[in-house]
Amino acid sequence: MGHMHTNFIEELRWRGMLHDMTPGTEDQLSKSSTVGYVGFDPTADSLHIGNLVPVMLLTHFQRCGHKPLVLVGGATGRVGDPSGKVKERQLLGTDVIEHNLNAQKKQLQQFLNFEDGENKAEIVNNYDWFKDYNFLDFIRDVGKHISINYMMAKDSVKNRLESGISFAEFSYQLIQGYDFYHLLTTKNCRLQMGGSDQWGNITTGTELIRRMGGGDAFALTSPLITKADGSKFGKSEGGNIWLDRNKTSPYQFYQFWINVSDEDVVNFTPIFSLKNKEEIDALTVQHQEAPHLRILQKALAEEMTSRVHSKEDLMQAQKASNVLFGKSGQEELRSLDKRTLLEVFDSVPSFSVNATDLVEGPVELLASKTSILPSKSEARKMLKANAISVNKEKISEDTALSNDDLLHNEYLIVQRGKKNYYLIKVTG
């Protein structure tokens, strides 16, 4: 040990990632290299950027010389956390959970070092210790120590008393609490971290450990990310932003970060970037002097895209963004060679039509021959509203398209609004 370069708590503080912690946490962490964990729910077969905050928590934790454990909720995923939920959760099947869990494992490896060092990260699955734990033993060994009164006082439970909560979800905090106890006894794990909505669940764990004679255990939470305009973080028009390239392409991923608002990017950068305080401060100053250059957005988008995907993916995304949004769009588009063209539009919805379909006019092309727009009425509306471009040129309802318009004799680039692109391949 002895190589704790940075104080973890200090690191979180300046990054705006510290919401709350139990007394003595800072002491424990500065005193010795500590084992800590965060739990992840296997509700989908990919992490999304909302999950990135706890991931970054663990990343910094490890970089500060502590040992991170990633707990995937193979067991808890079978129960459902009531926190922040209005209604009872849908239960997932065993095989689905297994599949999701393996997919998430792979993604976590991009952020944490699982390979070497005393403090290398480990993945644990609470299904391993719960699958053979029978109900009677559990309520006697664990349930005995925590009162209903204590459990009911938690916000996550209180908020559901009116609308109803099943016994399964009610028990969730006990199960999560026992996870902590189990990790304490088997891995000497003394700290659990998570989003601030997890505070109640986490402290049930520290309380359980105390009552079961496990000694000191600590809790630390980070604030939930909020956006200046009040909308939910991590969503875009399409929905969630995923780390899986099949759900969110590297281009879309890059674009998400580029489009973060000026206000938000100042808060987001310290949270998601691994850059140090000096670098970030310097960039922030530049950003505030000339916000239109979007220096912070670009820096963040670059860092995130190359970390989550790759350098090549980043370059590809930048090239595509340049063609799609660059000043000289039309010429640039026409000057692309075929290979580059296909690369740029790789992640865009594509359709294939016959050359003879072109003469039927834009309405047919948009709504019947392709499903770029859901109906002909919609197509007419969009065309009237000047919202449709072909090869970067606005078209109207009676624009005649011909083979002369094709790029490389086979492609049309259709645009709806500013940001929605479609590729049409014309054959025959």
Add this chain to the structure above:
RNA sequence: GGGGGGAUACUCAAGCGGCCAACGAGGACAGACUGUAAAUCUGUUGGUUUUACCUUCGCAGGUUCGAAUCCUGCUCCCCCCA
């Protein structure tokens, strides 16, 4: 068990026999401005063979020349009394 109120498009919410594809607000989408921003302004927000027609106002029937609007039954929600 008795009494009362309600169910309208993505959401909230008007309409209470024809002028209703249905006021208004929010959201969403688009246009202008711009920085691929924010704010602002504007337009659109059931479908089609688009100056007309078709399908929509909880479900099923009925009255009427004509119903989201009236009647009957059904389903679901809320409130009050026991």
